Amino acid sequence: LPAMRRLALNTGETICLGRVEEKGVRIIECLVDEEKQALHISARRGMRVPMLAAAIASCLLASWPVAKREAFLHSHALPRFTEHSIMDPEQFLARVEEAARTGVGFDYEEYLDGVNAVAAPIYGFGGTLVALLWIVGFASRWSGEALEHAAQQLREEAMTISSALGNNSIGSEQVPK
Secondary structure, three states: OHHHHHHHHHHOOEEEEEEEEOOEEEEEEEEOOOOOOOOOOOOOOOOEEEOOOHHHHHHHHHOOOHHHHHHHHHHOOOOOOOOOOOOOHHHHHHHHHHHHHHOOEEEEOOOOOOEEEEEEEEEOHHHOEEEEEEEEEEOOOOOHHHHHHHHHHHHHHHHHHHHHOOOOOOHHHHOOO
């Protein structure tokens, strides 16, 4: 919660923490600094976000071995959530590789129209993915440099949480090959 509060205060956007489940990610906590922005994205605790929703999908699949993610994306059709959704498996795999390399996954109106997001994995002892932390905001005010800056803060917070949970790996070293 302290990390989520810092992110909400620094970005003015909605911060979500989710537990990975078989078919998606269950939101277990959601926080927003209502004093910073009058309007914000809301998400209720307990809501399940589909596994292949853009920002969380790239982080989730990046935690898998390369062969498993390739096989999965070639055997499962990518859903079209919006007109911006990535439908090509190779392009989606490139996004997953980027998330594996950088430690963050992005969503540019790919899951919800008018909404951008950035997500980061939280790893526990032994490099096991235990949760995802992400930020969502309206694309009309949250993009470009602000989104990149938020991604950097998010990555740092997720790495600090992961370290506190016993994972001492950094960046792509966390990801099984």
